[in-house]
Amino acid sequence: MLVVDGDADNRELHRDSFTLEGWAVTEAVDGREALVHALTSKPWVVVTELRLPLIDGVALCEILRKDRATEAVPILVVTSETRPVELARAERAGASALLIKPSTPDIIVAEMKRLVEATSNAAAFPAVRTPPVPSGRRSLVKAHRRLSTTTPDEPPVRLSCPICSQPLKYQETFIGGVSSHHPERWDYYACVRCGSFQYRHRTRKLRQLSQ
Numbered sequence: 001m002l003v004v005d006g007d008a009d010n011r012e013l014h015r016d017s018f019t020l021e022g023w024a025v026t027e028a029v030d031g032r033e034a035l036v037h038a039l040t041s042k043p044w045v046v047v048t049e050l051r052l053p054l055i056d057g058v059a060l061c062e063i064l065r066k067d068r069a070t071e072a073v074p075i076l077v078v079t080s081e082t083r084p085v086e087l088a089r090a091e092r093a094g095a096s097a098l099l100i101k102p103s104t105p106d107i108i109v110a111e112m113k114r115l116v117e118a119t120s121n122a123a124a125f126p127a128v129r130t131p132p133v134p135s136g137r138r139s140l141v142k143a144h145r146r147l148s149t150t151t152p153d154e155p156p157v158r159l160s161c162p163i164c165s166q167p168l169k170y171q172e173t174f175i176g177g178v179s180s181h182h183p184e185r186w187d188y189y190a191c192v193r194c195g196s197f198q199y200r201h202r203t204r205k206l207r208q209l210s211q
């Protein structure tokens with residue numbers, strides 16, 4: 001599968017959750033790189049941001065839909081773009097489904113599975129039916145807890161909005177990561193004025209997701 005996002009943290013978040021599903025992930029940082037990957041080795045599904053350098057997500061959808069090799073590949077847009085006009089453009093350009101950030105990895109994975117199952121030539125994508133999880137890793141993967149919760153074991157930290165300094169309102173926690181040895185936790189917050197934020201525990205970095 002192909003993941004296209006200009007933000008390294010977003011790519012890592014996608015990569016972690018997709019790797020856990022047993023899917024081989026190729027990453028691209030902009031639309032041009034994504035096209036090179038997609039047209040040289042056809043992905044069974046593409047997950048892309050709309051806001052991309054060089055070739056944006058809408059143009060990427062258009063080009064993939066015009067090429068015979070990729071015309072039927074499901075394209076899931078996961079974007080910080082919220083303007084209805086832009087989202088409608090993406091749909092017209094051929095996006096199969098759209099999710100607005102922040103979207104938890106569980107929702108993204110479920111949407112991808114739904115899309116690929118819904119694709120008429122789903123038989124062409126055996127990776128979905130039998131994910132190539134190495135047998136040695138299976139127990140580790142199974143044992144690793146991944147969940148969304150609003151009552152995490154360790155309470156969420158108190159944070160202020162980096163833009164307007166108002167206290168941020170805690171909303172939800174996602175616990176994931178590649179394995180139990182490398183747990184990850186992301187807390188989602190909202191500011192009434194400035195939109196949603198994501199706090200990553202490992203790096204203690206707070207970032208704005210949408211306005």
Ligand SMILES: [Zn+2]
Binds near residue numbers: 163
């Ligand atoms: Zn604010």
